[in-house]
Amino acid sequence: MMSKKLEAALNEQINFEFYSCNAYLAMAAYCASEDLDGFANFFTVQAQEENFHAMKFFHFVNATGNRVLIDKLPAPRNEFTSVVDVFHEAYKHEQEVTKRIYNLADIALQEREHATTSFLKWFIDEQIEEEATFSSIVKKLERIGEDGNALYMLDDELGKRTFVAEDASVLK
Template identity: 55%
Template sequence: MLSERLLKALKDQVNFEFYSSYTYLAMAGYCESIDLAGFANFFRVQAKEELDHAMKIYDYIYQKNGSVVLEQIDKPKAEYDGIIDVFEKGYEHEQLVTKKIYELTDIAYEEREHSTISLLKWFIDEQVEEENSFSSLVKRVRRIEDNPAGLYLMDDELAARVYTSNTSK
């Protein structure tokens, strides 16, 4: 049985994962609007992964006999100042996600709620990959800032990203 405090923190994280999905979908829309369909594809896939993250916690809450009342999702930022700005904001967002996962894990440790700690370990590992992915993409887009050929090559590369769910492991 989860405490009210831990349950509330997990529900907040479900909401934040939905907000993350919304944020990446907004970034995908921005990329579409500047004719970078490959970049848009990258963010669409990212948005789907965030939905999986929300559902992983959602399912866990029900497994622990809790329930989730879905809350309103905040409006995501829609305007960006170019493709570098999009990736910088994406990287900042992932750092914020990591902070929230750490805070949630701190509560689970305080309460010695070992199954929740085990769930959150998956998210901690996932965040290492997410932050690393965004930080290297920020470096790459900065490098090709004034190089349209490089930008379109990268757009082609990101067009190939395919969604696969990794939340079941």
């Protein structure tokens, strides 16, 4: 049986993943309002990924005989000055997520909760990809600068992103 501390920390992460989902939907909405439909698609897919992460935690907490508690979420940031601003915020957000996952992993390790440690490994690996994705787009956007053609080429590329859940059963 895991401690109340670890159970609460996992619940906090479930809620943070749902918050992340909303934060990315707000970014998608901003991009759509700027007629950057590819960027909007990128963030809609990102929001689906975050919902998938939340559900992965949801099923783990249930499967280990613990109780999921859904909390009230703070409003995400809705206003941005540019897509560069959006991606800086998104990259910062993913760095915060990594910190939170590491903190969870520390608690699981301290409590010798090996099942949770094993479960969290997927998220530790996932965060490498998440941070790399955002950091690379930030760099591309900085290089693009005021070049409108290059921006629309990137918009086109990001419009092709689709969501594939590697374990769709957690969404049921």
